[in-house]
Amino acid sequence: MDRSRQIGAFVVWDYVVFAGMLLISAVIGIYYAFAGRSKQTSKDFLTGGRRMTAVPVALSLSASFMSAVTVLGTPTEVYRFGAIFSLFGFTYLLVVVISAEVYLPVFYKLGITSTYEYLELRFNKYVRLCGTIIYIIQTVLYTGIVIYAPALALNQVTGFDLWGAVVATGVVCTFYCTLGGLKAVIWTDVFQVGIMLAGFLCVIIQAAVVQGGISNIVNDAYNGGRLNFWNFDPNPLQRHTFWTIIIGGTFTWTSLYGVNQSQVQRYISCKNRFQAKLSLYINLLGLWVILVCAVLCGLALYSRYQDCDPWTNKEVSAPDQLMPYLVLDILQDYPGLPGLFVACAYSGTLSTVSSSINALAAVTVEDLIKPRLRSVSERSLSWISQGMSVLFGILCIAMAALASLMGALLQAALSIIGMIGGPLLGLFSLGILVPFANSTGALVGLLAGFGASFWVGIGAQLYPPLPERSMPLPLQTSGCTNSTGNGTNWMTTTEMPFSTSALQIHNVERTPLMDNWYSLSYLYFSTLGTLVTLLVGMLISLLTGGRKQNLDRKFLLTKEDVLSNFDIFKKKDRVLSYKSHPVEDGGTDNPAFNHIELNFTDQSGKINGTHL
Template structure:
């Protein structure tokens, strides 16, 4: 059966569909470079002039971190470990509520461009610079994985040129980010979400047709033990359980949605606070739709290969290649549709990379350039922002070369966010939720959290957890009708989850490796956040944190929650949120020299002052 099953190859129409997706993305960048007078100021370039509305921002938020990691990694995850990953649907709900009700109100009322400006306002310049540097390192590392991993998987299955794809992706992203700024990033994301859903839909529909309908797919999944939804084992060393996904996943994703510049920059570009919150809640529906699609693709993948695993049978060399293999297998009779799926994977890549490049440019201009060179005009800052986009685009392409050493796609990506995002989430939580936290506590807390996260994260890359911690489900080859026998099957089933190139082999396992380094990768973020908060609170209390005089705008207050109901009152009640007003915020801080366009007459005053 399996031995005779030949997969298709890429034909001209597939390349046409893929090239069309790249061209439309580039065209959107060109349009926004000139529409409405182009990118006159750095605020136009980095924040879309703060005139965005909820729906495009929501779709953009969904696209940005639902990257090729999701398109290729999640179905492979379901195929190997079962449907438990679907519990992330509950996690996303908690993440969106925390981001919208805790972090968004504070960032929005301050009218900041870089989230790290908040750290200087609340603590001091040194804390801000630490946050900025950590973000830049994390984002470049992550973006390298996002560019390289799908290119490798698609190259090995479809013959799609590896470095041609890497460079094309990086160049197109850099092109439309540099020309069109945040508006181009958001509207290309909207287009790319459509492509991602279309790619998923084509696979799901054709799989259902071939495998005897949805019931046939679910029946195969049930018989193969893939519908293992509930595992309430509280052991933190177990890779995925209900608790690691709900608790660890909430910390990991809140560090992305609540405090990561790439996401925050989008929702604070909305024209009112109501629109900003609405964008997050609409985005939740987008996250659920994409999760359901990717989980179902994983079940379809298992149904198709339940008796002849292409990985064990050496048809593919990594789990991340299973999805492209399935596409060329079931859609070979439909020229252009495999190209649509490849465009779907690359749309995920483009949306993530473009948001990263735009966020990196924003952070560099706001945190590193503006405070040093206060005399620069808005036009100069706009040019510098565009130059930064080009520089970071090139850096991310370079980083893709290093990403070839990082190992399995989904886990490597989330591990990086956990190791760096956790301590940063702890730092922002200290500022917003702990009135007595001071700059000494914040800095030492951040360093402690980062050191511990890095220790466990790097340890887990060097000494991957044993299969009894990761619980891969059996993969069968009895239907392959080929020369592979049952002994091959057993070795395949026991493959360690991490294929990290840094892995240390043939070493005696110690309790440290089997316990500490086997901690679920989803808890890296939880650990970093909690250590940062606890150390920060203890040191703040012992260094006079209670004596400081704090502006209540830097904290989450009861008023922030009550203002949710302003929408039901007369419109003028919400005016203080609509225009980030200069009068309320004071004009003595350079962090506020990007205030709404209708306050340009006061901008001279702002730029002229010093901290």
């Protein structure tokens, strides 16, 4: 295969497609800014008035999951390490079931806006404050990576200024998120998930045409050792095995789907609990489709470049640039389609970042501002929520600079989720699953979980695992006609090393601690943080009188919550009372304070002005 030919470049139609995606996203935000503006409250802005249905929420959940980290990072992961990544399909099933059946019932029946309200109701305000601050730090860091990823692709594909693209991403997200609130976030996600799937499909279809069919792509992957689905090595130091993906991946993604405000805020915006659970299960189908597309793109990458790896041949400066390179290689004769792919990556970022900004605004208003401004009107809170959206949009843009130092996109993103999300998952699990857990145990357990996960996580950044732990598969350059990469017009202005970090310490003698503890698979960071938080929290709670506390069972997962799944098969011979199920069909406010709500209930069937 001749590698001396030049790959394509952006043309006018590519810019038109890309600009069209941005324009439609902005228009949706403008529409929801004016639809019902005169009566919008902070609840409308942050939770869509709790009137959403399952399908758009499910698509929104899938869209925010499929960020540019997925679009750029997952195909590269498959290209370098093989299709074992597809085992995450089993992980997603476990994550959705656990989120829908363990965490959702508790959050939904309480009718909370911020998941961290639960921590005050279950423990105390200090635990809530810790959870809120930790979540804000985690989300801003993760969002920085998500903003940086498509800006990198845009810079490499089109020559746009890298930091100009970073700022553009943040500004567009902040614009429609600030104007339209959660409804704008969800409906732009619905539009953007279509763009993302279209971007993936155009690459898969054209790659199949160029390589002579999907069967040839699969055969090439098989011959190159990329179809390595089953590795049952129980060693927790191996980067990806069946066990690290199933066990570690389940803990990592449950910390996102089960208790993370960005996701929880979407499904508790549904008009009833059935719709909320349904949104998660429909979302599972979306996750599977996304995974299949990303894995196929990775196999297509290998089939195309099996005898001449553009990274080793210095045609790209980092593996995360391989997908844009492939796009300009195989789609150069189709004006507009390279633009569709960049719109695909950009849509992933817009959906994830806008969800993060809206969630950050929600937890700040509900957890930090509202408790201190009890007399402020709902209209004022709505304006404050919009102001918070602008503030966090600016902060996320600033954090993108840090993301440029984090190493590989996918691993950096999942490492942050694991290191911070794991202890938070352990904290919520203490509250929901352990009746004797108390506030002392919760705080000490949380600190212990953070200590453990940060110890191994930061150690792995300073002393990355050796190749025998990460097991990268071989890449070839025997088919390259140009060994220096100078024969292309591919720009390599931005360095982003794959297996190293800007924090890495070089030229040190490796110790057993570095070769073992710091080589723990990054997917186990969350597992470690969760388990340490749970175990320490339970022990301290038992030692500090946790069994003696008088706890309302509505803060726990109960048998009734599990059996409620079968209510759909019961005869509808009675109407549920809002006094016994205050949020099941409306969810307009926090039932933890329903003694206040019920004072405003009159015979016409209204609660706080909301028709039943």
